[in-house]
Amino acid sequence: MTALAKQPPQLVRTRPLMTLNGISKTYDDVTALDDVSAQVYPGEVLGIVGESGSGKSTFLRLMNLQETPDSGSYHLDLPDLPDNLFTLDRFERRMLCARQIGIVYQNPHEGLLMTHSSSGNVAERLLIAGERRFHVLREKAQSALEASEFPIPRMDAPPIELSGGMQQRVQLAKAIALEPAVLLLDEPTTGLDVSVQALVLDTLKRLQQERRITMVLVSHDLGVIRTMADRVMVMRRGQVVEDGLVDQVFQDPQHAYTQQLVHAKL
């Protein structure tokens, strides 16, 4: 028997990368999330849809450890992390997010320093992670911008001088610069015209296919979710009303609210 034959067969990993359990969050007397749970598997794109105020962005902010819920737990299946990431302190959260969780906001002003250079915006993430070599910062920033299909001759232009689509590409480059385990996308194409939306989605799709990045995509646009996501979660008033494979949910919606959404949009 050869040494190769002695090795156990390679199994497809079936443990979820992200597990959020029983998340509830209230702001004063407004319930933003009510006992929401989700699992995201490695390499998967989870879409979250829902009307404004349904809690989808709050859920994403919790995934990015920007907030702490009233109850619930959050686990990332990566080495040396606690069972519940909400127990991490501010510093630990910042370091974890810098290295393992990338985020692209709907509004580039939230994610970018608009008057710094585009390459500097990408470099900031690398600096937080401890990179102190100028030439390495330049190379890595350029490489991330290239991967986001950003025109390299403009890499030192500040985002304030760029179009909305280009600003989103800078955000994307910043988010993927350290090859995070998870990429969170909060309405990344909202506000862009349709042709630019398509270009940004193509870039996201290519990145996802090439790098198998696990993504969570929040959008109120069912077309975007259908293009990008493998599974979809439909949220309403802080609760998940339906979830499943994208085709299944969109072709055969079970919940009345999902039916209403699908019929309104498609």
Add this chain to the structure above:
Amino acid sequence: MTLASLTENWKAFSYGFLDASAKREMRRKMIKAVAVPGCQMPYASREVPIARGWGTGGLQVTLTLLNKASVVKVIDQGADDSVNAASIRRFLTRVSGAEATWDTLDATLIQSRHRVPEEKLRSDQILILQVPNPEPLRPVEPNMSVARQMHADADYGRLWLTLYEQIVRSGRIMQGAAYPSMVNRRHVMAPSPIPRWDVPKLNMAEHLTILSAGREKRIYAVPPHTSVEPLVFDDVPYKVEDHGHLTCIRSGLKGFFMNEIPQEDGTAAHEVSDSHLGIKAIDRTSGEQVEFGETWYKDGEMQQ
């Protein structure tokens, strides 16, 4: 025998303008600042008879440390004879009885605005730097609460980013004075608006440096033998001002930090910024016996 004859004559408890409680506040905060090098300590900054922003922070520290045995030197941009330095020096000697000097070697307390003397300071000397803006994070984070959190987390990425931006835009680091520096490998401080030339003088020095901002009510310190490292990229070395080759037109000194004096014909002449070092050099040339201390820089190169 009367009670009066058994007791000492009344003596003013406070000398040096500040009352006892003000000095106690200063002492406590100075001790804290020394205990956590480079960390800004808030303090109750008192009124002193000069305007905020004219060295009230430094003055309060000096007044607290001052006694009759002290020898005080006050410099402003390297000069002992500027109006502000002269006024502060006169005030200090008047309220304390301390002796004043222009010579760095004789001083026990040196209050300075924007310069560290060129002669090496000893362990029995204290350098007090006046600071206008103590917060190095202010240009990148205007919210003070957030800036404090950033210090707590040693989150200095934005400062590095500022340096990155300067290299990208100008091809070199443009930060002149108040170059952000890491103290004791923990806190980044603004070393007051001393030029880049002076920052290495604070690193592992024999003397204690106290930096105080009266208007901003913050005090911080670099104790002796404490590391002070300017923030630099691993592959872009720290550079001081290119003054090593310049010669002072008045004293003939070479290899020290110079003031530029524009000339009628469009050229520039230079004179040594540490004015008393220049005076000593002139005196020596005219045949006087003058004692020179060891200098931090020799032939324009910092001595380790």
